[in-house]
Amino acid sequence: MIIYGTALLAACHLMGLFLGDLLGAAIGVKANVGGVGIAMLMLISLKIYLNGKGWMPKETEAGVGFWGAMYIPVVVAMAANQNVVAALKGGPVALLSAIAAVGACALVIAVLSRSGKDDTAFPPAHSLEFTEEQDI
Amino acid sequence: MLEMLNKILIQNGLVTAFACVGVSIWLAGVLSRRxxxxxxxxxxxxxxxGLALAYFGGSVTHGQKGLADFxxxxxxxxxxxxxxxxxAIVATAFEVQASEARKAGMIGIVSLLLGTLIPFVIGxxxxxxxxxxxAVSMTTIxxxxxxxxxxxxxxxxxxxxSDVMALSIxxxxIKAIIVMVGTPFAAKFMGLKTPRSAMxxxxLAGTVSGVSAGLAATDRRLVPYGALVATFHTGLGCLLGPSVLYLAVKAIVG
Structure with missing residues (x-):
């Protein structure tokens, strides 16, 4: 049943936000602390547990997968209700932060990928089912 | 007639939103290809x-919520x-394969942490x-x-x-777009040629859309390895951002 997956996702979502609120109260922040992250970790662990038990049929997975695939559309909708007019007043901040962040990260990637031992290689005809279209 | 249609669209606001966002994404796909x-x-x-429409909505209605003010x-x-x-964010955690994630190993975790810390500090x-x-604005940006x-x-x-949030988005x-467009050009400099380097x-490069698009444009085989680690990126950021990083910024700037 597809609703089992969605209900599982909903339970993790609510529980994560609740724990995030509790954590926030515990450390004295008037905010939800990492609720979404906690919910994600719960969902990952539950998926592993249920898969191990064989209690995760395709339909149940689809109940979560649909919402995962809705991620970009929801982000597009989120972008459409931001206060862009106000943001543009601080224009150079966004541009400079982004350029500086990407530049610094590219440097670190260049260093890390050349350091240490790299014994990984591509197996012939590796899983190419992953498509960038999944992202949209 | 038009009034009736208007009434239906307003009464079914969420459904209208699904249709509008769908059309925008289709249009974006066409623009991307053409x-x-x-x-x-x-x-x-x-x-x-979306951001452009939010700008349009904001300048026409003088509201705070972009397009949603119509x-x-x-x-x-x-x-x-x-x-x-x-x-939707929580749901994306489902795409993470724990068995595959283990293969990413220490270097994946190190780069994930660096990929959260370095951009955060710079931003x-x-x-x-x-x-x-x-502290709140510094942390958000x-x-x-x-x-x-x-x-x-x-x-x-x-x-x-809201304006700081929009700035942070x-x-x-801008970072995601730079990663998407710039990766193929910087691939050699970054040593992007193995699964390990993709991880x-x-x-380090962050966003799933930036990473998957950037890697696909470089070498199709790199995509799953990079995206695998990148899917942890948002979760880790969401976990650390409002908690450890916010508290650290608050402790430093008061």
Whole structure:
């Protein structure tokens, strides 16, 4: 049943936000602390547990997968209700932060990928089912 | 006639939003293929369209909520609001294969942590240099430099203002676009040719859309390895942003 997956996702979502609120109260922040992250970790662990038990049929997975695939559309909708007019007043901040962040990260990637031992290689005809279209 | 249609669209706001966002994403896909020949990812163009429409909505209605300030498009506010946003984000955790993730090993974790810390520190410092001196704004803009999801989620959790949130999304978005477009050109410099280097890239470069599009444009085989690590990126950022990183910034700037 597809609703089992969605209900599982909903339970993790609510529980994560609740724990995030509790954590926030515990450390004295008037905010939800990492609720979404906690919910994600719960969902990952539950998926592993249920898969191990064989209690995760395709339909149940689809109940979560649909919402995962809705991620970009929801982000597009989120972008459409931001206060862009106000943001543009601080224009150079966004541009400079982004350029500086990407530049610094590219440097670190260049260093890390050349350091240490790299014994990984591509197996012939590796899983190419992953498509960038999944992202949209 | 027109009034009846108007009434239906307003009464079914969320459904109207689904249709409108669908059309925007389709349009973005067409623009991506026709204008940029797939170099700029459709999702990036869709988000740019969203931000542009938000700018249009904001300048016409003088409201705070972009396009959602039009009564006809109030459903966009619900679809892009906190509830749906967090729900969809949590759902993406399901795409993480724990067995595969283990193969990413230590270097994946190290690059993930660096990929959260480095952009955050740079973003927060630049925000401060431009007069955003309070801990909440610095954290939100710094988190936006991690990814355009971590920014607003962090901002929402610690109570940032809407304009700072938009700024943080803009930062993450510009970063994602630079990663998408720039990766193929910088691939040689970054040593992007093995699964291990793709995983390092996934951890450090951030956004899933940026990483998957950037890697696909470089070498199709790199994509799953990079995206695998990158899917942890938003989760880690959402976990650290409003908690450890916010508290650290608060402790430093007071």
């Amino acid at each position: 204008l940029t020949f797939g170099h700029v990812h459709g999702s990036a163009i869709a988000i740019v369209i 009564p006809l498009l109030a459903g966009i506010g619900l679809m892009g609001g906190a509830m749906f946003r967090d729900f 927060a410092l630049i925000a401060r240099a431009f007069g955003y001196t309070d 710094g988190a936006g430099a991690v990814t355009y999801i971590v920014g607003p989620i962090t901002g929402a959790a610690i109570g940032a203002s 803009a930062t993450g978005l 390092i890239f996934g951890g």
